[in-house]
Amino acid sequence: MFIINLTYIKPIEEVEKYLNEHIAFLNKYYDNKNFICSGRKNPRTGGVILCNAKDMKEVEGIINEDPFKKNTIAAYEIVEFQPTKYAEDFKIFVE
Numbered sequence: 001m002f003i004i005n006l007t008y009i010k011p012i013e014e015v016e017k018y019l020n021e022h023i024a025f026l027n028k029y030y031d032n033k034n035f036i037c038s039g040r041k042n043p044r045t046g047g048v049i050l051c052n053a054k055d056m057k058e059v060e061g062i063i064n065e066d067p068f069k070k071n072t073i074a075a076y077e078i079v080e081f082q083p084t085k086y087a088e089d090f091k092i093f094v095e
Helices: 012-017 019-031 056-063 088-094
Strands: 002-008 035-040 046-051 074-080
Touching: 002 056, 012 019, 019 035, 056 074
Parallel strands: none
Antiparallel strands: 002 046, 002 074, 035 046
16 A cells, blocks of 8 residues: 655646646546545645555556656655554455
8 A cells, every 4th residue: 555645846826737637647546446545735735645556666657647747746755554454444445
């Protein structure tokens, strides 16, 4: 499991230009069952994605498709972790 932490490095006006493309990217990986949840930071300085992937290489490949990455809109920090305690409904993501 991975936490993808995006931090905007361009003004919000630039972020908005690529937002629809970014949402399409998110939808693709929700459909592929890689993304579990995502959302904006508050204040709006970036976003967070909870990602289920087999390894760091897969996550990096996914991120490279993000229009925010392709257009240098955001910087990315990836944190890998192993869920050891979770709500029962979350179990489907860690099996």
